[in-house]
Amino acid sequence: MHDVAVVGAGPAGLAAAVEAAEAGLAVALLDTAGQPGGQYWRHYDETHDRPADRVGHHGWPVFTGLRNRLDALRAAGRIRYLPGHQVWLITRDEGGAFTLRMTATASTCAGSGIDRSLPARALILCPGGYDRQLPVPGWDLPGVMTAGGVQALLKGHRTTAGRRAVVAGTGPFLLPVATGLARAGVTVAAVVEANATLGWLRDPVGAMSAAGKAVEALQYAALMARHRIPYRTRTVVREILGTDRVEAVRTVRVDTAGRPAGPEQEIAADLVALGWGFTPSLELPLMLGAETVQDTDGSLVVAVDARQRSSVGGLYVAGEATGVGGATLAVHEGRLSALALAAALGRPADPAATRRLRGAVRRGRRFAAAMQRTYPVPGAWPQWLSETTLVCRCEEVSYGDLRRAYHDLGAQDARTLKMLARPGMGWCQGRVCGFATAAIAARLSGRATTADDLRPLATRSLAVPVPLGELADLADDTTPAETLQHPTRERGRDGE
């Protein structure tokens, strides 16, 4: 049995795995991707890449440093690295040991030897996150993508999804997406930012907590100028136009709450990249019953203490799942979780290093909170919706469907709304529409979104869809009966 299974090989997970192994723990590192790096350091398949594929990655030396340590530790038999594995279920036996159930990320990996089950004494979950989305009329048209998806296609697959792009939403992540597209030869017609300015440069807390970030922002500002990319602040895309693919967007100036307050403008585009900050991936921690709280940016996150320990014994969580804060903070959290676990298991852990990391995490969190306050989701965003705008893309549930379920069927909270109108019940299980559905449920009742609105849409009985054959195999196994009897029902803290 491994001392620890680390799930996710992005900044937090890579750092956690190498630190834990170097502290003497037997480590398994599981990742859905075929090579390490996560979303932040996503890069072209290294067996086929070219020198140009290495350009434009931030903190690349940090990545290669971690990756080289991973390679050395694998060669020494101290880390078992399992790429192409996605975890769909984690259970716990009476002795406290965890069992992870895995399936191949894609059918084409299935033949290359997938481990189906892995036991571990402790867990460090580093599942990362993905772009947060707000529905807008026309966002289901082909040619509309998440900002991270556009970036992944560019960095991971050397492909641009269009020739003339509009990048819209809020937050500093819109800038690397826009400049990356421009560098690849795409005309970026506009970056449409709902909030005021690059205001965090002037935020004294932010500037002092991360001077390096200020330099990064200036570099992006220079790149935006060099590529002549228009940067429209206090502006949102209120409609995406087209019949079978994107043809244009209609933007409008908004006030601080996001209420339309100015002239509209139509901008031609064949690619629209949308991002409203990030949503942490919480299905695995929620499956184990970890306590969650609402973060400054409104997202549901795992509550952890100063050693990255969750409310569940033996379960550590690091990176975006404990609060969106970027790669540097994620690396600190990953290292801290590994050192804390090593100390808990009686391995020598340098107390000075732990102290330094705790300080770095505290500063990083302060900076992240300042960023989140600077780029909030505008409270009035549901005003941009029309009755026919899809909220849930999978089940094709419109805003009108949600309003009818609320007014006619009495679905007055997110959980009931989900049961009666089916948002979040499709293939993605609410990953894309969960935040929006929770916010709509709260707003229809005339109140602000709380963690209780978010939890029913973040809890999943299975973390990913799995072939029925693999579920059937479980029946011969020792997994708790409850899981098997209701494989398609909500469970966990909020599923009763």
Place this chain on the structure above:
Amino acid sequence: MTHRLTFRGTEVAAEPGQSVAAALVAAGILGWRTTRRGGRPRGLFCGIGVCFDCLLTVDGVPDQRACLVTAADGMTLGDDADSQDPGSPGKGGAARA
């Protein structure tokens, strides 16, 4: 060497290491399935395996996330089911929450 794939009878090229979704998008194909209720075209959205919008039959295996499948020479992409009843619950023998 460039891979040659077939999407509903049309040849699509892919560079080694690219995903099936990237190959389709690079070929100007933005939608490769239609939705169950509205009959609307869908293709790549999140691009990282989260949203399941890009589901596609690959070499006869239904409901594969095109963004996660690495393109290989001779692959056959899509079938009639993709354009008729994609993404229906349980189709292709998958259990969901």
